[in-house]
Amino acid sequence: MAQKLRVQYPGQRPGWLRVDRLLGEWGIPTDTPAGRREFAGRVEARRRADGAGGCEPAAWYWGSEEFRQELLAQVSEQAGPQHTGEDIRECGQAKAEGMLREELARLGWADQDLRGHRKGDGRKVRIAARLRRETTMTLAWIAKRLQMGAPGHVAGLLDRNNQEAGGSENKLF
Numbered sequence: 001m002a003q004k005l006r007v008q009y010p011g012q013r014p015g016w017l018r019v020d021r022l023l024g025e026w027g028i029p030t031d032t033p034a035g036r037r038e039f040a041g042r043v044e045a046r047r048r049a050d051g052a053g054g055c056e057p058a059a060w061y062w063g064s065e066e067f068r069q070e071l072l073a074q075v076s077e078q079a080g081p082q083h084t085g086e087d088i089r090e091c092g093q094a095k096a097e098g099m100l101r102e103e104l105a106r107l108g109w110a111d112q113d114l115r116g117h118r119k120g121d122g123r124k125v126r127i128a129a130r131l132r133r134e135t136t137m138t139l140a141w142i143a144k145r146l147q148m149g150a151p152g153h154v155a156g157l158l159d160r161n162n163q164e165a166g167g168s169e170n171k172l173f
Helices: 019-025 033-052 065-078 086-107 122-134 139-145 151-164
Strands: none
Touching: 019 033, 065 086, 086 122, 086 139, 122 139, 122 151, 139 151
16 A cells, blocks of 8 residues: 655755655645655656566665665764654664764774773763764663663763863863
8 A cells, every 4th residue: 555645745854855846856746735646656667667667665665775875874964953763763773873983983992992992991981072072872771882881870971071171061071
């Protein structure tokens, strides 16, 4: 059974969403209910012609894993506190993993090197502080991912780090 398309009418859409451009690419001149139905019909016809038949997408995206990662990166940049759910959690985690890869590369570490450094290593604390400040990841996730022990231990390290920095969250050591 086909999934019902959720339509956001022009006044309800974010300002950055340019439906007129999308419809125009398909030769549909105006953003009207009839135009949106025509677009949906054309997309469905193309999906069927591409051999997808009557199958439905298995997840919230449709495409390759590389495309999924691009979508996650975009969503994590746009998501705010009012956004919730599994997809947003997954986007936040993708953002955090990207930051972690960046920090590990800066240190010249591989992922497995995290295990070889003590739980309270200052470099790990700096990474944890950044993850806490710039993502929505929990202390439990950060503690486990950085191999830092219990979430309470990480909380204490971050609190001590913040106090040593004079209460400024921008100073890390």
